[in-house]
Amino acid sequence: MPQHASAVKRVRQSAARRLRNREHRSRMRTMVKRLLQTEDASVAKDLYPETQAYLDRLVTKGIIHRNKSAHYKSQISLHLNKVAR
Structure with missing residues (x-):
């Protein structure tokens, strides 16, 4: 457990960031899977332009x-x- 206030804050920020990133990655994977299936x-x-734009947004x-x-x-x-043929 961190002792310093700044370290406590970093743990709190990291946890929030991890949850936010998990949501984005989950949505990304779902969009790609849906398109591929x-x-x-x-x-x-x-679905293609929406998925591509979302991928670009995650990179940004x-x-x-x-x-x-x-x-x-x-x-x-x-x-x-392949599908268009």
């Missing part, structure tokens, strides 16, 4: 690394091209 081209086309906020975002965007665009 759909076989309907029109649904995939609707520093929640995920830009390479992870690029990996997910590559996966979903490949899936979109």
